Amino acid sequence: MSERAATVSPPEEHTEEDAQNEQEPDARSGSEEPTPEPVTSGAQAVVRALENAGVEYAFGVQGGAIMPVYDALYDSDIRHVTMAHEQGAAHAADAYGIVSGEPGVCLATSGPGATNLVTGIADADMDSDPLIALTGQVPTEFVGNDAFQETDTTGVTTPITKENTFAADPDRVGDDVGEAFALANEGRPGPTLVDLPKDVTNADTETEPGEPETPDTYEFQERADPEIVAEAAERLENADRPAMLLGGGVIKGEASETCREFAIEHEIPVITTMPGLGSFPEDHELSMEMAGMHGTGYANMAITHCDTLLAVGTRFDDRLTGGIETFAPDAEVIHVDIDPAEISKNIHADYPLIGDADTVVSQLAEAVESSPEATKWRAQCQQWKSDYSMAYDAPEDEPVRPEFVVEALDEATGDSAIVTTGVGQHQMWACQYWTFTEPRTWVSSHGLGTMGYGLPAAIGARLAADDDQEVVCVDGDGSFLMTMQGLSVAVREDLDITVAVLNNEYIGMVRQWQDAFFEGRHAASDYNWMPEFDKLAEAFGARGFRIDDYDEVADTIAEAVAYDGPSVIDVHIDPEANVYPMVPSGGDNGQFALTEDQL
Amino acid sequence: MSGGLDGPAPEERPTPAGRRNEQGIRIDPEVEVTHEPRRTVISALVKHEPGVLAEVSGLFSRRQFNIESLTVGPTTDEDRARITLVVEEPDPGIDQIKKQLRKLVPVASVRELEPDAMQRELALVKVDAEDPAQVAAVADMYDATAVDSSPETATYEVTGSRQKIEAAIETFGQFGIREVDRTGTTALARGTDETTGPTPAEASVSAAEEAKQTKYTADDD
Ligand SMILES: Cc1ncc(C[n+]2csc(CCOP(=O)(O)OP(=O)(O)O)c2C)c(N)n1
Numbered sequence: 156m157s158e159r160a161a162t163v164s165p166p167e168e169h170t171e172e173d174a175q176n177e178q179e180p181d182a183r184s185g186s187e188e189p190t191p192e193p194v195t196s197g198a199q200a201v202v203r204a205l206e207n208a209g210v211e212y213a214f215g216v217q218g219g220a221i222m223p224v225y226d227a228l229y230d231s232d233i234r235h236v237t238m239a240h241e242q243g244a245a246h247a248a249d250a251y252g253i254v255s256g257e258p259g260v261c262l263a264t265s266g267p268g269a270t271n272l273v274t275g276i277a278d279a280d281m282d283s284d285p286l287i288a289l290t291g292q293v294p295t296e297f298v299g300n301d302a303f304q305e306t307d308t309t310g311v312t313t314p315i316t317k318e319n320t321f322a323a324d325p326d327r328v329g330d331d332v333g334e335a336f337a338l339a340n341e342g343r344p345g346p347t348l349v350d351l352p353k354d355v356t357n358a359d360t361e362t363e364p365g366e367p368e369t370p371d372t373y374e375f376q377e378r379a380d381p382e383i384v385a386e387a388a389e390r391l392e393n394a395d396r397p398a399m400l401l402g403g404g405v406i407k408g409e410a411s412e413t414c415r416e417f418a419i420e421h422e423i424p425v426i427t428t429m430p431g432l433g434s435f436p437e438d439h440e441l442s443m444e445m446a447g448m449h450g451t452g453y454a455n456m457a458i459t460h461c462d463t464l465l466a467v468g469t470r471f472d473d474r475l476t477g478g479i480e481t482f483a484p485d486a487e488v489i490h491v492d493i494d495p496a497e498i499s500k501n502i503h504a505d506y507p508l509i510g511d512a513d514t515v516v517s518q519l520a521e522a523v524e525s526s527p528e529a530t531k532w533r534a535q536c537q538q539w540k541s542d543y544s545m546a547y548d549a550p551e552d553e554p555v556r557p558e559f560v561v562e563a564l565d566e567a568t569g570d571s572a573i574v575t576t577g578v579g580q581h582q583m584w585a586c587q588y589w590t591f592t593e594p595r596t597w598v599s600s601h602g603l604g605t606m607g608y609g610l611p612a613a614i615g616a617r618l619a620a621d622d623d624q625e626v627v628c629v630d631g632d633g634s635f636l637m638t639m640q641g642l643s644v645a646v647r648e649d650l651d652i653t654v655a656v657l658n659n660e661y662i663g664m665v666r667q668w669q670d671a672f673f674e675g676r677h678a679a680s681d682y683n684w685m686p687e688f689d690k691l692a693e694a695f696g697a698r699g700f701r702i703d704d705y706d707e708v709a710d711t712i713a714e715a716v717a718y719d720g721p722s723v724i725d726v727h728i729d730p731e732a733n734v735y736p737m738v739p740s741g742g743d744n745g746q747f748a749l750t751e752d753q754l
Numbered sequence: 755m756s757g758g759l760d761g762p763a764p765e766e767r768p769t770p771a772g773r774r775n776e777q778g779i780r781i782d783p784e785v786e787v788t789h790e791p792r793r794t795v796i797s798a799l800v801k802h803e804p805g806v807l808a809e810v811s812g813l814f815s816r817r818q819f820n821i822e823s824l825t826v827g828p829t830t831d832e833d834r835a836r837i838t839l840v841v842e843e844p845d846p847g848i849d850q851i852k853k854q855l856r857k858l859v860p861v862a863s864v865r866e867l868e869p870d871a872m873q874r875e876l877a878l879v880k881v882d883a884e885d886p887a888q889v890a891a892v893a894d895m896y897d898a899t900a901v902d903s904s905p906e907t908a909t910y911e912v913t914g915s916r917q918k919i920e921a922a923i924e925t926f927g928q929f930g931i932r933e934v935d936r937t938g939t940t941a942l943a944r945g946t947d948e949t950t951g952p953t954p955a956e957a958s959v960s961a962a963e964e965a966k967q968t969k970y971t972a973d974d975d
């Protein structure tokens with residue numbers, strides 16, 4: 156990152172050595188942290204609770220009802236990134252949480268500020284991302300009177316948060332925030348919200364918030380029932396056609412390494428869900444890559460024909476399973492999940508293992524004494540990998556294939572590069588053609604499918620990532636238009652991100668469905684006209700690039716990635732390109748279509 | 755349209771023999787299990803604070819759970835309220851209801867009561883009082899207590915099982931019912947059996963057990 160970016164970085168942690176080198180400045184004594192000023196207001200208690208929880212960044216937009224909190228933030232070491240839109244603040248915080256593993260924090264004022272957060276909160280809820288939203292609220296005495304910028308924020312967000320709270324008491328408001336932090340992070344992660352009436356944040360209080368703690372009604376289970384573990388282990392030992400299915404819970408539960416070791420030790424082919432991308436290295440021969448609607452043919456064959464499926468941290472979403480009747484129809488399912496409600500919700504678990512992914516897979520690893528004898532099955536899986544190869548034609552004199560662009564971006568960046576996306580065809584090409592090898596490098600909107608997620612997510616991801624990790628947003632033209640105001644933030648904060656807009660001048664995914672299922676009637680899916688994104692980028696103060704032909708791809712991408720700041724590449728791809736393989740909604744995974752006429 | 759990949763077409767691929775039912779359970783070709791809806795009482799102990807009732811009722815509408823009645827009231831512990839729900843769902847649905855309820859942060863415990871649990875409902879029934887003696891005779895039949903009377907109306911309080919309340923309302927119907935208000939079912943487990951369910955951690959274990967049970971009944975039948 157460039158020098159300007161360094162000025163928005165949080166203060167480096169002081170090591171003993173640093174402290175010795177320092178000339179004992181101000182309050183610092185030895186290596187001890189300076190004692191913070193005592194809190195004097197509700198707002199200061201809010202900020203102190205965030206500091207206690209180790210929060211380094213917050214993303215938000217100012218406004219009347221949240222002003223006291225911002226005023227308290229003014230004196231804090233927490234770096235606030237002023238976003239151009241609250242939706243972007245929520246997505247940036249969400250992505251920050253995905254990449255760092257610690258809850259991201261977003262702030263907004265009451266009314267429209269809070270409602271603008273809603274899409275981002277719902278997104279985090281669907282993907283179980285740790286996120287905390289702090290919203291201003293009108294003073295308590297006005298609540299219920301339809302006051303200026305009053306919205307029933309806790310009412311609106313109840314169905315899309317893990318938990319939310321209306322903070323009614325200045326002496327408790329700090330603990331409310333601490334509790335929201337703990338809840339967002341512990342067990343199955345998710346978004347939490349604290350609604351902060353202005354009189355409460357303005358009120359005098361000297362009550363320091365305690366350590367972040369979940370309420371006494373909240374508990375979750377770490378270890379699975381050893382008896383069921385033993386039965387599941389026996390089933391695995393005796394499997395003829397074993398497969399592992401790794402979901403987003405593997406990444407959130409920091410179980411990638413344990414799962415990888417387990418798969419490799421017992422030579423079990425590994426399939427991932429879309430949120431599970433990065434949980435297992437896709438360049439490993441056991442990797443069957445992603446299954447589901449636009450999963451690889453070989454992943455879908457493996458999942459359809461396995462006789463034992465060890466599924467970890469997945470909720471068996473319909474885009475993964477297709478029709479329930481035909482999902483892994485021969486398989487006994489061993490389901491590992493921290494949330495008991497996911498067990499047998501969509502797919503019946505023959506071996507329900509409730510607990511933390513890493514703990515339970517370790518339990519299994521200990522219990523499994525011999526590897527399944529599955530040489531034939533593995534050979535079959537390899538055969539499928541070649542039968543249903545993802546290779547595509549890219550004739551040089553034709554419009555640029557999007558798959559080629561994704562591969563070129565992957566090649567131009569390091570293994571630990573982070574990819575964010577919008578929603579649509581471009582997102583699917585990113586899933587299919589980027590080779591994911593590390594957890595927390597794939598940042599996308601899975602469950603909600605939110606167009607516009609990519610750019611703000613890249614901003615949040617950039618601030619959570621290590622300096623040597625590149626951050627690339629593979630965006631769609633339509634998705635980029637939805638939140639592109641975030642470019643102003645990337646430029647102001649001098650964030651080193653590369654946005655590649657796969658520009659087909661189409662609501663491409665919708666156009667693909669219209670061609671397949673609506674007799675090619677392109678109702679409201681043809682944009683016909685798009686701004687020149689490279690020039691738009693320049694107007695924002697970012698670097699703009701444009702690609703029209705194959706021979707420009709490698710060099711332009713290299714230049715954009717090398718540029719130390721935000722850049723946008725307007726990539727004019729083949730507008731008619733479609734995503735394959737495809738399992739139509741509710742279809743049979745094993746009957747994926749390789750071309751439109753197979754649908 | 756462009757794109758598409760090479761490889762054996764769908765009809766050239768092997769297909770597995772198995773199948774699942776719509777509840778995601780593998781179908782044993784011999785015995786296909788379907789779960790019929792059943793009526794049951796679920797009791798939840800929750801934090802006694804604003805918003806919890808909205809959260810619980812929101813859960814039921816959002817997840818399309820069939821709910822017959824919901825009652826809520828304080829307990830002897832000032833931090834806890836008890837919610838009693840009567841639901842009608844097939845077994846997997848009841849299982850989901852319990853798990854989703856438990857998952858709500860302010861819910862401390864959830865339990866499905868035994869069919870023999872004590873269940874009571876109260877109804878206020880306001881009828882035309884043209885023939886007070888006849889009305890009183892019916893009231894007597896159902897142990898109903900007079901709560902209010904006016905020259906034109908008589909209002910009775912009936913307490914009992916849902917069946918009794920329904921029978922009473924039907925019988926009062928002959929006089930012309932003006933208004934009815936029913937509380938919905940309240941319930942407690944019998945004797946030393948505790949209505950309060952296990953803590954969330956204990957519940958997870960029993961949820962796993964239950965999930966297994968479903969499998970075995972599916973295979974054994
Ligand atoms: C906020 C939002 N609105 C509408 C949709 C429905 N939708 C799904 S994909 C898509 C097209 C996206 O267009 P673009 O970003 O250009 O991606 P492409 O499919 O062309 O790659 C639309 C409109 C959505 N997912 N999110």
Ligand SMILES: [Mg+2]
Nearest residue numbers: 631632661663
């Ligand atoms: Mg497009």
